[in-house]
Amino acid sequence: MLGFICYFVSKIFFKNLRTFPKEDTVKIGLKLAALLAIVFSLGRIGYAAQESRTQYPWWLKNSYIDFGVGYQHYPVSLGHFNTDSRISVRVPPLSVRLTLLGHNFSKSFSAQIMYLRPVKWVVYHEIDGISSARSPTNIAGLTGRWTTPLQGPVSLYWEGGLGVVTRNRASLYGRNLVEEANYPTVLTGLGAKYRLNRVWDIQLGGVYLPPKKKFHQPSTMAVSLGAVFNMRPLSADQVKERMVADRLFPKHLLQFGAATNRFGTGVNRFVSGKTMPIFWGGLAEVEKGYAARYQQNVFHGKKIFALDLGLSVGQWQSIGQKTSFVTFSAFPQFRFVLLRSKPADFYFSYSLAGPTYITKSEINGHQTGKRFTFQDLMGAGLYAGRQKEFNFEVGIGHYSNGNLFPRNAGIKIPLTFSAGYVFW
Known part of the structure; x- marks a missing residue:
């Protein structure tokens, strides 16, 4: 064999x-x-x-990853772009947030690499419904996080750092409805965590990115609920x-x-x-x-x-x-x-x-x-x-x-x- x-x-x-x-x-x-x-x-x-x-x-001790699902407010409208009355836009609100890797440097400070995107992309439709074009847009971030413990297993945090917004071009009939964009910006957020045990936390958090007029990009706000997997050092036993x-x-x-x-x-x-x-x-x-x-x-x-x-x-x-x-x-x-x-x-x-x-x-x-x-x-x-x-x-x-x-x-x-x- x-x-x-x-x-x-x-x-x-x-x-x-x-x-x-x-x-x-x-x-x-x-x-x-x-x-x-x-x-x-x-x-x-x-x-x-x-x-x-x-x-x-x-390099993994006291590190963590997390995954959350939630709502993303992304107020795209036809007024942001050079479109006409024949075009409509659909903005799906469901989003996912993923921390690829985070590390706790102390009890109060951590840093992380995160990724945020809608589950389905923004879609531009012709009024007659025959043709459509999508515009994938996602956010990557490198942020620091400051945590304050409250009573019992609950803690609050706020975060801030670099966000990178990437948007793909969308075209219909050879005409660009949305131009591509790729730029750095400020990413801020806050949230709360509830510790279930040494390994798992429940997390509720939100992030915000300001609009960018140069690229006709609206602001983004996302709220998610998810789980955190903590890689705390294992006991000798x-x-x-x-x-x-x-x-x-x-x-x-x-x-x-x-x-x-x-x-x-x-x-x-x-x-x-x-x-x-x-x-x-x-x-x-x-x-x-x-x-x-x-x-x-x-x-x-x-x-x-x-x-x-x-x-x-x-x-x-x-x-x-x-x-x-x-x-x-x-x-x-x-x-x-x-x-x-x-x-x-x-x-x-x-x-x-x-x-x-x-x-x-x-x-x-x-x-x-x-x-x-x-x-x-x-x-x-x-x-x-x-x-x-x-x-x-x-x-x-x-x-x-x-x-x-x-x-x-x-x-x-x-x-x-x-x-x-x-x-x-």
Whole structure:
């Protein structure tokens, strides 16, 4: 079984490799060799410096993430833009707020990176209802937060800092109704938290961004209710209890993968569609490519959850114009072991918002933004062998800048078949 898997992956890998220009193949080989040598060395050093994989690493201790859903007041009207009476506008009020990572530097001060967007974009309709255009608008923020404890588990906070507003162009009949915009501004907010236990809080908060006349952008106010997950240091007993599971979670994983559009992109479409919107698609589609990835486990639970950090390099070729481009990424990987057995351990993995450098910003005529973007991955795989040292995985991928820039066509990576080896 394992031999067949390795043969299948290698066949796709080398077949894809032969289809790239010879000079590209040589360059890619050198890049792969250099990258893998560096990341493997750094991984071994990084692991040696870490006290335990069952305790949060130093850079995650006293950190947090949160997710909330709420109401966004975004008073867009036709008067803001150069439109006429044939156009109407629909502004959906439901919004989501996400803190990608926050850190408590003290009991009263923390800093965080946050993201705010409506669930559905603003849409401009022609009166007859035949044509429409949407204008994606979202907000990224880097803020400081000051917290004041009240009676019992309740605390109040106020925050302030940098906000970045990004708005995409909307056009009808070749006419721009809304021009693109990307500018920094001031973001302020306040809220309250209720502590449920050492790990979970309930949070009610709001933020405000002032209008920007230069870009005809109205003010934005958003209120959300959500949950906060706190990564407070684990007790000595908890750390000791989980250490017996160290052999269940690989320390280092080296993977080589080949992507192919031969089987279509039905999986990508299904998980990014209305039926199951848990991933992203993309206008620029990849025909084939390959990637090398290194992952190091930095934290794990008793049996199921593991957090890895990884580095990857990929060479891709698009459908249509055959645009070749390379990506270099650093990424977090969330792994959930769903079934353990003597022959193999089966898992589901998910990775999002991995900072990435991409060598092309236009692919198949689609503008994907700047050279900075993000990598997202989703897949399922297994560990097999006597020591569970062999790895096989099938997954899909996606690159986009998260609407940090007005141009964000997105890149769709088809089914990728990977084989790997575990270093304990």
